[in-house]
Amino acid sequence: MAPSDIRVRFAPSPTGFLHIGGVRTALYNWIFARQRGGTMILRIEDTDLTRSTDEAIGWILDGLTWLGLDWDEGPYRQTERFDLYNEHIDRLLAQNKAYRCYCTPGELEVSRKEAMLKGTAAKYSGKCRNLKDGERNGEHTIRFKAPQEGQIFVDDMIRGMVMFDEDQMDDLIIRRSDGSPTYNLTVVVDDADMGITHVIRGEDHLSNTPRQIQLYQALEYDVPRFGHMSLILGPDREKLSKRHGAAAVDEFRSMGYLPEALINYLVRLGWSHEDQEIFSVEEVLKLWSLDDQGKSPSVFDHDKLQWLNGQWMKIVPPEQIARRLLPFLEKEGLITMSPEPGWLTKVVLTLRERAVTLVEMAHRAGFYFKELDYEPESAEKFLTPEINHLMGKAGALISTVEPFDHETLHSEIRGWLEEEGRKLKDLAQPLRIALTYRKDSPGLFEVMEVLGRETTLERIEKAREWIRNRV
RNA sequence: GGCCCCAUCGUCUAACGGUUAGGACGCCAGCCUCUCACGUUGGUAGUCCGGGUUCGAAUCCCGGUGGGGUCACCA
Structure with missing residues (x-):
């Protein structure tokens, strides 16, 4: 697009975190400029010497960068003018x-x-x-x-x-x-x-x-x-603020939200395009217009943001999710150094259907990285003496399955169970507890594939030992 | 209180003055299924009120009511 004379600015005052309302202002200005080949200017309004801090300027810059909202001039500071x-x-x-x-x-x-x-x-x-x-x-x-x-x-x-x-x-x-x-x-x-x-x-x-x-x-x-x-309101219909819980970009970031989702959510406030809900930045740039912007204020709906984030967890390429997941895995105490990227991507692939945020994903990923304690009630219920024998036979089969991938594992185990006159349902939960320590997890065979043959067999044996030691 | 803005399901939003008022989140139910999710199908729920204009109003006008914003040696 040819450069135009359009010049817009985002002019926050650095007196605290980058507020979600501020983000929306920045976003609209940014879209407006980018759509028309205009210039986006960042200006820090820090004339209130008593309340402005350099730290807050850092938060603003970090927040905008994280969201991918760049600027062409600045940051200017009013105290220098x-x-x-x-x-x-x-x-x-x-x-x-x-x-x-x-x-x-x-x-x-x-x-x-x-x-x-x-x-x-x-x-x-x-x-x-x-x-x-x-x-x-x-x-x-x-x-x-x-x-x-x-x-x-x-x-x-x-x-x-x-x-x-x-x-x-x-x-x-x-x-x-x-x-x-x-x-x-x-x-x-x-x-x-x-x-x-x-x-x-x-x-x-x-x-x-x-x-x-x-x-x-x-x-x-x-x-x-x-x-x-129009403004963004809290559930009580007053201007959204810290009072209402998360209101700063940084908080959403650390709660494991994706910038794509946040932008998508914000842009749909007071604006829509047919029945579409999911918008990439590229689409927004193509479709959004100030002329279509609604005038009435909107209540911030955390549930919808969450849903959108879940959608974006599946849209953003898994390799990228894997990379963004790293700091959250670290926070969970699951890793000290980066795992092999290809493997981590497979982890993400098994988890992304059921994790709405990166925090949740990291949390659910625990069993891939270390041994955990069984959920007490789940172990009690499913790791029973009656299942011990069948689990042993499953282990024996698993040790020979070739190639060791989820399709093969699935069909061979299913076939074997049929011969035994049993159903997958009988064995699924006990195996799940053995491998993931809890009663809800990604697909059993995907888990086995990602865990690898060795770990899978180890965990089955460990579960059988647990069964022998119970009572 | 003065000034200003706003008004469709609980929430986010569609609807050239003519639609059974549409979609999405949430919620409920069914289906899918190795669990949980995802997905999918269906259901729940809305034009703030009163006048006018018009053959016809969610839509235009006026008045109420309601909500919000703002009235700093803050930005």
Whole structure:
């Protein structure tokens, strides 16, 4: 695709983990840019010196990388751009579009509460708006002198035309008393300076938009197009947060979710394409459009994510799942060094039908890597003296099966059991307990093949010994 | 409370103003089967309410109600 003039950005503030809502914002911007050959910019909004941390920047970068959401410019950091903001603030001051405000936080707090109580808009009184130069001195903030006369129209790409009355607009603080610039000023300056053409962000920013438009106008910059996407809600229908359990990408990652599934899930919130549920990134790039994006908020449904993840466990090539499984096997204490990749792939192949996450897969894979204790009730129920003899004969047969693969094992054992007048059902559970230590596992013969002849026979013998020792 | 946004099964979502209101997750049941899963078949369940416009409204308009967001020297 030919490069276009489209420039979008993801602008998180590094005050914590990369939130799932943030991921969705990043994702939409990324798709938008990639679909049109535009430029994706990453900008760290760290002007709040007290809450921003370098650690959080690391989390954001890691999260985006894990998801495969790359960027073309940045990461820029707003703390490195204070000169630029100050120039703009000074310009507004010089043009009498901003003023010094000497009100203290305490005073402001009081009048805000009064306004709330009275039921009017909680906006600044304008007390310092018309102070003459030198009338007061000392610690102060800078406020933007918000126009009060007309209306602001936001032609939102998702919501359509939204109107705000300017008499609702507050004189917002654009420079703190410590000299640092605030959000509404820095976004505008940066988006203008970086040539951002489309601002796609959460609906929680919609009410900020008219203030920002006033700033664009005061600064005589072109206003970009806006698109405000509906929010993701928790089960209680409030904005999704840590309160609701997992809300950070990192948590989903460590719970064993695949980025493919997470992206698939997120993109289906507020958007659909016919009756399709599974979308690869490639398909999304082909099919998704902001125009089709729904306006109503969506509740985060963990069950559906889980189902999707189960689907993706089977779609992602097993060699890749094997590779991604490694850290989880390590965490389970099952490996210290990487197993042979081909073998591990076969392990994955037996497990992927029944593991919804990598964590679950690693957990279920335990018996492939080491000896475990039998599930007490299962051993009690199935490893009985009556079955001992049959298990012994099975062992004898297994020791001669050639080639040692699941098809051959299956047909030979089945054939033999028929001759014995027995059914596979009679032997399956005891053998399963012997080989996997539990009552639910991948197919018996697949397990044997992956375990290998030697281990299979060892475990059968061990089970028979256990039977002899019971009572 | 002011301002703004939103409104189809429990949840995610389809439905040029004309459909028995479709699909998916979940849940329930059957089938498949060496277990558990996977898969498959069927079932459960929805247009927030009230007015209007129209031959005809989930769909358009208005009003309620409900939910959400936002009102910081946070972003």
